[in-house]
Amino acid sequence: MxxxxxxxxxxxxxxxxxxxxxxxxxxxxxxxxxxxxxxxxxxMVRELVDVRADAGNVPPPAWAKPRNIRAARMAIKAAKERGENFRETARQFRVMEGDEILDLRRWWLERMMNSPAPLLEKMTLFWHGHFATSVQKVKDGYWMWLQNDTLRRNALGNFATLVKAISRDPAMMIYLDLQQNREAHPNENWARELMELFTVGIGNYSEDDIRAAARAFTGYRIDMTTQQFRFARMEQDLGTKKFMGHTGPLNGDNVIDILVRQPACSRFISRKLWRFFVEDEPSQEIVDAIASRIRAHNFEMRPALREIFSSAEFYSDRAMGTQIKSPLQYIVQTSKLLETQLPSPIVVQNAMRQMGQILFAPPNVKGWDGGKDWITTSTLLFRYNFANYLISGDAMLPAGQAARAKPQDAGFRRSVQRRQFAEQIKRDPIDVSKFVPDPLRDKPHQLVELLSGRFFRTRLAEKETNTFVQFLESRKPDTSDATMRELVHLMMSTPKFQLA
Known part of the structure; x- marks a missing residue:
């Protein structure tokens, strides 16, 4: 079959x-x-998958340029030694970092909203969750942008090439301590996660494999004057290593090539792809089928995705209308359906935190669990409030205690200090005339059918339809914009709207 x-x-x-x-x-x-x-x-699949070769050449934010971090740190140290007010200089540096990460989140969300190559952005998000890296430890907007750029340029390309690029990515190197890996004192963090979370998964490697891989990745460094990767050849462990049945003076790229050739690797990636795009619990049969195609395509993602999106399984009853929207999917898709602009960066950043998916700050190296974990009592309530904010501009409830208790990166610390917060959260109600025709305003059944097609795409149960019709009937003869906005909010405050 x-x-x-x-x-x-x-x-x-x-x-x-x-x-x-x-x-x-x-x-x-x-x-x-x-x-x-x-x-x-x-x-349509061809249009999505076969994007132009230069689609990954996305202009960076204006500030995203390398700087001499070593010189900046030395200047602060020198000021401290001279007894000068070095704290103000350090504070300004932190403020700048906060501004940059806040703007980076705005920049990427706008890409998701408006990119002419939307699958490229969706796959960049997939890899961001796969190679999870947080600005909380990296503490630099440029390095986070640089990793994002690397993911985008390789998002639809070869998996082995992407893994090698990520092994040289400064943000990842800092996050998993790879730049601290020394021949005399190997650091095994990167080597362990490379196998456990990025390639073959738990149970498909040994502790000896981790130790050998850590030795293979010695010599990987970051040039703090240019913020780029550099290879310190004199610090490389050139000794013989035994790794997964291979023996020799193996280096990092050799280790990655060996890992990608393991049957477990294609199965590991196929399972994650299917969970991200299709359903939470893929069968072993579909995992094996996709893994076989990934191997047949030599780990090129583009042809593998083309087969997934073209398959009848992708459109099965198990898949259609059953996936809980991730917070980012919810924010962008809702804005699209309402034909409105994204809110201000501070508002969106807060929404990401409240709903549990902050760009450039996954909860840990495993990334986001997704699926049913997206929905709790508090996140669902916030989704309803956020929808109302997008529709009517009404103020949302303040952050819950759990959200406030979570550690905050520089983007949040900077935003809390802004005096313009009240001004930035102001929002005008949406223009419902963009999708509510005047002739249908006093025809409840026809209007509900039209809007259900926009917001749900699948046929509603009679009980659900009646709820919306009865709301309109109860408001007669009021067919004002305010009433239409209330109807839209009622539709978005349903479990069905949380599904894609």
Whole structure:
């Protein structure tokens, strides 16, 4: 049985087109869904996957330039030794770091919202969760942007090439202490996570493999005057190493090549891809089928994704309309459906924290668990409040105690100090006339059917439809914009809207 058999053309319709755009992009408007349906499955998948070669060349934020960190640190140290007010200089440096990470979050969210290559951004987010790295430890916006750029340039390319690039990524090197790895005193953090979380998974390596890999990755350093990777050849361990049945003076790239050739690696990546794009609990059969195709394509992601998005399994009843939207999917997709702009960076940053997915600050090296963990009583309540804020501009509830208790990176510490906070959270109500036609305002059944197609894409149960119709009936003869906005908020304050 071919687990990745293509979806029959007869089953390509508005619902399957919407499903593809929800999962491979950050959602779509009814007009975009209609356009995708008309193009056909093959053409739409090709458009998503076969992006232009220069699509990864995304202009960075204006501030994202390397600086001489060593010189800055030495200047602060010298000021301290001279008895000068070095604390103010250090404070200004921290303020700058906070401004940069806040702006970096804005920059990437706008890419998700407006990129002409949306799958490239979705895959960049996938790899961000896979190679999880947090600014809380890295403490530098440029290094976080640089890693993001590396992920984007390799997002649809070769997996082995990406892993090698990440092994030389300064943010990852700091996060997993790779730059502290010495021949005399090996640091095993990177070597362990490389196997456990990035390539083959638990149970597919030994402690001896970790020790040998740590030796292989000696000599990896960061030039603090340019913020770039450098290889210190004289600090490399050139001795013989035994790693997964291979013996010799192995280096880091040799270790990665050996890991990628392990059957466990393709299965590990295929499971994560299916969980991210399709369903939380993939069967072993589908994992093995995707792993086989990944190996057949020599770990090139583009053809593997093309087969996934074209397969009937991707559009099965188990998959369609069953995935809980991640907080980032929720923020971007909701803004798209409301045909409105993203809120201010401070508001979005707070929303990410409250809902449990902060860009550039995953909870740990495992990344985000996702799935059902996205929804708790507090995060669901915040989603409803956030939807109301997007729709009507009404102030949201303050951060809960749990959210305030979490450690904060520089982006949050800086934003708390801003006196303009009240001004920045102001928001005008949305223009509902963009998707609520005047002739349908006094026709509850027809209006609910129209808006249900926009916000849910799948047919509602009669009870759900009646709830919305009865709301409109109770407001007659009021068909004002305010009433329409209340209806939209009612629709978004449902469990069904949390699913993609």
């Amino acid at each position: 071919n687990m990745l058999a293509q979806l029959p053309a007869s089953l390509w319709n508005d619902e399957t087109a919407a499903h593809l755009l929800n999962r491979a992009r950050f959602g779509a408007t009814p007009a975009e869904i209609e356009s995708a349906r008309k193009k056909g499955l093959v053409a």
